[in-house]
Amino acid sequence: xxxxxxxxxxxxxxxxxxxxxxxxxxxxxxxxxxxxxxxxxxxxxxxxxxxxxxxxxxxxxxxxxxxxxxxxxxxxxxxxxxxxxxxxxxxxxxxxxxxxxxxxxxxxxxxxxxxxxxxxxxxxxxxxxxxxxxxxxxxxxxxxxxxxxxxxxxxxxxxxxxxxxxxxxxxxxxxxxxxxxxxxxxxxxxxxxxxxxxxxxxxxxxxxxxxxxxxxxxxxxxxxxxxxxxxxxxxxxxxxxxxxxxxxxxxxxxxx
Numbered sequence: 001x002x003x004x005x006x007x008x009x010x011x012x013x014x015x016x017x018x019x020x021x022x023x024x025x026x027x028x029x030x031x032x033x034x035x036x037x038x039x040x041x042x043x044x045x046x047x048x049x050x051x052x053x054x055x056x057x058x059x060x061x062x063x064x065x066x067x068x069x070x071x072x073x074x075x076x077x078x079x080x081x082x083x084x085x086x087x088x089x090x091x092x093x094x095x096x097x098x099x100x101x102x103x104x105x106x107x108x109x110x111x112x113x114x115x116x117x118x119x120x121x122x123x124x125x126x127x128x129x130x131x132x133x134x135x136x137x138x139x140x141x142x143x144x145x146x147x148x149x150x151x152x153x154x155x156x157x158x159x160x161x162x163x164x165x166x167x168x169x170x171x172x173x174x175x176x177x178x179x180x181x182x183x184x185x186x187x188x189x190x191x192x193x194x195x196x197x198x199x200x201x202x203x204x205x206x207x208x209x210x211x212x213x214x215x216x217x218x219x220x221x222x223x224x225x226x227x228x229x230x231x232x233x234x235x236x237x238x239x240x241x242x243x244x245x246x247x248x249x250x251x252x253x254x255x256x
Contacts, residue, residue, distance in 0.1 A: 001225060003084050004216035007154070007206045009228055010088045014158045015199050016235060017095045021102050021162075023236055032111060034230040039089075039115045042223035046122045049078055050129050072215055073135040079126040079144055080215040082119075083151045085224060089119045090155040092231055094162050094171050101166040116171070150209040157181050158202075 020027075052058065053075050096112035130136065130144050152173040160182040163169050172178035210216055220228075 001220050001228075002212055002216065003081060003218050003220055004207075004210050004212040006084050006088055006220065006224065006228070007210045008203065009232075010091050010158070011199065011203050011206055013088070013095070013231060014091050017098070017162060020095060020235055021098050025236075026103075027096075027099060027108065027234055031230055031234050032108065035227060036111055036115060038223055038226040038230060039118065042221070042227070043118045043122055045221075045223065046078065046082060047125065049074070050122070050125050053078070053133070054129050072140070073133055075126075075130045075133040076136060076140055076144060077215055077218065079130040080147060080218075081221070081224075082123050082126045083144070083147045084210065084216065085227075086119060086123055087151045087155050087158075088228075088231075089116065090171060091158050094159045094168055097168055097171070098162045098166045101168070147210075153177070154206060154209060157185075160185075 093112045093116040096108045100106055100109045127144070127148065131141065136144075156172050156174060156178040159168070159171060160178045163172060163178060164182045169175045169178065
């Protein structure tokens with residue numbers, strides 16, 4: 001599974017979010033625990049590697065080759081991983097919190113917010129390390145900044161409907177922009193999974209913003225794979241039946 005495919009998985013999860021939010025039974029504690037543990041392990045790995053890079057130490061993780069492209073500085077590759085995963089993290093956080101709001105409960109939100117805050121910490125650290133790395137060329141710095149802005153805009157677009165419905169604007173990167181997305185596109189209707197044409201257009205836009213080339217063609221780490229699995233497994237029924245458009249890359253990612 002390539003890093004770029006994570007955005008397609010994010011689109012799939014976002015398209016079917018109401019299937020999860022409005023399900024009659026609660027989310028499994030086991031699946032939520034798996035999500036938390038894998039997220040914590042990934043956070044610790046990223047922070048260790050970023051601290052090493054910041055201090056001029058060679059990355060010690062023997063699995064560091066996963067997701068790192070040899071011809072690019074490690075700080076750039078790690079930051080790409082974090083920024084792409086940030087899109088999935090923010091979409092999944094909003095969905096989990098919406099599950100609580102829908103049930104007028106506070107069961108999941110503390111866990112989701114803990115993972116969310118941890119990811120924001122490592123994201124800030126990665127951008128700082130990347131921007132201060134003398135090994136990065138100007139065009140590579142511009143690439144990271146473009147990836148950051150793409151991740152932020154797409155997160156606000158994918159989340160704006162749920163943020164409006166459940167008053168979750170605190171999870172927007174730019175609340176004004178997110179509210180504008182909602183007003184322009186979703187104010188009078190909910191974008192459901194049945195709107196396959198709309199989601200096909202969204203998917204095309206995501207593929208344009210996160211092309212399967214260079215660093216985004218690198219394989220994801222096992223931590224990312226396990227997190228994706230724990231999120232997909234939260235949905236009821238056969239996850240393969242969730243697809244509402246032709247997504248060969250997502251089907252491959254499910255099999256990974």
